[in-house]
Amino acid sequence: MRVLFVYTDIDVKGGARSYHFGLGLLSSVLKRAGHETELHYMFDKWDPEGYLEHINRFKPDIIGYTSDSSQIRYVAKLIKFVKEKKGDTIFQIAGGTHPSLYPKCLELIEELDAICVGEGENPLLDLVTALDTGKPHETLPGLWVRNQDNEIMRNPGAAFFHELDDIPFGDREMFDYQVVIDSDFDRATFMLSRGCPYKCSYCGSPAMGQLQEGKYVRFRSVENGIAEIKGVVTRYKVKNIFFADDVFTIDRKYVKAFCEAYKREIGLPFEVTTRVESSNPETFKLLADAGCTRVAMGIESGSEELRRKVLNRKMTNNKILQAFKDAKGAGLKTKSYNIVGFPHETKKMHEDTIKLNREISPDGIACYIFNPYPGTALYNISIKDGFLNEGHLDEDFISRADTPLVMPDFPRDEILKCYRNFAFNVYKGRSMKKAILYKLYYSRFGESLLRIFDAVKKPILKLATGS
Numbered sequence: 001m002r003v004l005f006v007y008t009d010i011d012v013k014g015g016a017r018s019y020h021f022g023l024g025l026l027s028s029v030l031k032r033a034g035h036e037t038e039l040h041y042m043f044d045k046w047d048p049e050g051y052l053e054h055i056n057r058f059k060p061d062i063i064g065y066t067s068d069s070s071q072i073r074y075v076a077k078l079i080k081f082v083k084e085k086k087g088d089t090i091f092q093i094a095g096g097t098h099p100s101l102y103p104k105c106l107e108l109i110e111e112l113d114a115i116c117v118g119e120g121e122n123p124l125l126d127l128v129t130a131l132d133t134g135k136p137h138e139t140l141p142g143l144w145v146r147n148q149d150n151e152i153m154r155n156p157g158a159a160f161f162h163e164l165d166d167i168p169f170g171d172r173e174m175f176d177y178q179v180v181i182d183s184d185f186d187r188a189t190f191m192l193s194r195g196c197p198y199k200c201s202y203c204g205s206p207a208m209g210q211l212q213e214g215k216y217v218r219f220r221s222v223e224n225g226i227a228e229i230k231g232v233v234t235r236y237k238v239k240n241i242f243f244a245d246d247v248f249t250i251d252r253k254y255v256k257a258f259c260e261a262y263k264r265e266i267g268l269p270f271e272v273t274t275r276v277e278s279s280n281p282e283t284f285k286l287l288a289d290a291g292c293t294r295v296a297m298g299i300e301s302g303s304e305e306l307r308r309k310v311l312n313r314k315m316t317n318n319k320i321l322q323a324f325k326d327a328k329g330a331g332l333k334t335k336s337y338n339i340v341g342f343p344h345e346t347k348k349m350h351e352d353t354i355k356l357n358r359e360i361s362p363d364g365i366a367c368y369i370f371n372p373y374p375g376t377a378l379y380n381i382s383i384k385d386g387f388l389n390e391g392h393l394d395e396d397f398i399s400r401a402d403t404p405l406v407m408p409d410f411p412r413d414e415i416l417k418c419y420r421n422f423a424f425n426v427y428k429g430r431s432m433k434k435a436i437l438y439k440l441y442y443s444r445f446g447e448s449l450l451r452i453f454d455a456v457k458k459p460i461l462k463l464a465t466g467s
């Protein structure tokens with residue numbers, strides 16, 4: 001069968017292309033079973049006509065969309081568009097974080113034939129096989145399917161698949177991967193694990209862990225990870241590597257074994273994201289010794305009270321300070337992740353976030369505005385405590401640079417001001433160059449500037465993000 005995957009990446013800050021791990025893996029699984037796949041990557045620019053041309057050329061039997069909550073509005077439009085142009089000739093299915101955590105989207109998008117709830121390797125292969133051989137597909141595990149009577153069949157999910165090494169390496173070729181690497185600071189991205197043991201209330205990852213039976217946090221073997229990296233750095237021109245695992249240092253023994261093999265067999269500079277509780281000076285030293293140049297860790301809020309009561313993050317400020325100090329002590333650069341506009345946050349609490357970052361003085365900073373993703377604990381709290389209108393789930397409900405929350409103690413215009421000035425406030429009086437670059441980057445015109453000055457985008461972003 002011919003399967004067209006669709007990855008929309010519209011309204012991306014900074015304009016860097018990305019590899020989608022889920023789609024890469026699904027494509028490899030289908031190709032191994034003898035099916036043909038292609039990708040339509042709708043990057044940055046809304047272009048339904050280009051999409052239609054691709055469909056007319058490739059003539060897919062099935063279209064598989066991936067979507068998180070920020071992209072569902074575009075995905076829904078494409079699904080309707082295909083139905084309008086092609087009628088019932090193409091089977092349309094969507095998967096990823098949004099359909100998994102908000103399966104009601106199958107009801108709302110009437111032109112959609114099915115969704116995948118949870119991980120998709122086995123469910124998608126079962127579906128493609130069933131459609132190929134004319135067998136029934138309405139009751140397959142892991143899928144919710146609209147049947148011929150327009151009823152939705154809500155099938156139970158399969159258990160988590162534990163043998164990650166049995167899944168083939170992701171299909172980077174489908175992504176025209178050199179183009180992705182070039183637009184992303186010459187770096188290639190990898191994941192060695194799946195899942196996260198922590199339960200932060202705003203994150204989609206723990207919510208995904210509740211969808212299926214079995215162990216959510218799983219690792220590939222060190223040999224399997226190294227073999228994939230070797231293959232990629234041999235086939236493509238790569239200068240550095242980013243590990244996109246939720247928390248790279250969950251298992252210290254694993255990190256040690258991986259770092260030893262990586263140093264011996266790969267040796268390229270790399271970066272990871274980790275978590276203050278799962279790091280210590282020895283782990284940071286191991287990472288640095290293997291070629292790690294920077295670790296990123298979430299602070300999210302500088303208010304211990306907000307973290308404890310609302311975010312389900314129990315670490316103390318001292319623990320955060322110590323972790324950044326340990327990373328620096330091991331010779332690593334650091335980056336902090338921060339969010340503004342949480343339910344029950346106040347301006348004073350946000351000032352604590354600035355203060356904590358000033359004490360830490362990380363090399364780079366990222367700030368986001370809180371977005372309530374359906375299916376997460378904090379989405380439910382946002383509604384229950386009256387900050388979010390339940391009917392907000394219409395087309396434009398999520399925007400990266402805005403908040404849908406209405407909080408009397410922290411009004412929208414204050415939140416936007418805090419977001420735009422956060423990094424400036426952290427660096428002012430310390431590094432005027434960084435403070436000004438960040439001011440530009442987070443300004444209303446930051447994204448247009450980056451697009452106009454595409455040629456100087458890389459050096460500016462590098463400087464601003466400390467990478």
Ligand code: B12
Nearest residue numbers: 018020021022064066068069095096116119120203204373
């Ligand atoms: C790596 C990562 C990225 C990478 C790569 C993107 C990617 N998804 O591969 C980058 C950095 C580019 C990225 C970007 C963004 N991300 Co991100 N990302 C992650 C992270 C850490 C891991 C995702 C992953 O690769 N998992 C492993 C793979 C194998 O799983 P998967 O992608 O879920 O795919 C499986 C199933 O979902 C399913 N499936 C997926 N698609 C499809 C399609 C079909 C047809 C079928 C049948 C099945 C199926 O099968 C796959 C294989 O089992 C998650 C956190 C997490 N642990 O989930 C956040 C996460 C997915 N990201 C998130 C967000 C918000 C974003 C951004 C909006 C950030 C931003 N502010 O710009 C962008 C959106 C980009 C986009 N256009 O989609 C949120 C999504 C929350 C939500 N409900 O919407 C998450 C959950 C983190 C969080 N904060 O909660 N992200």
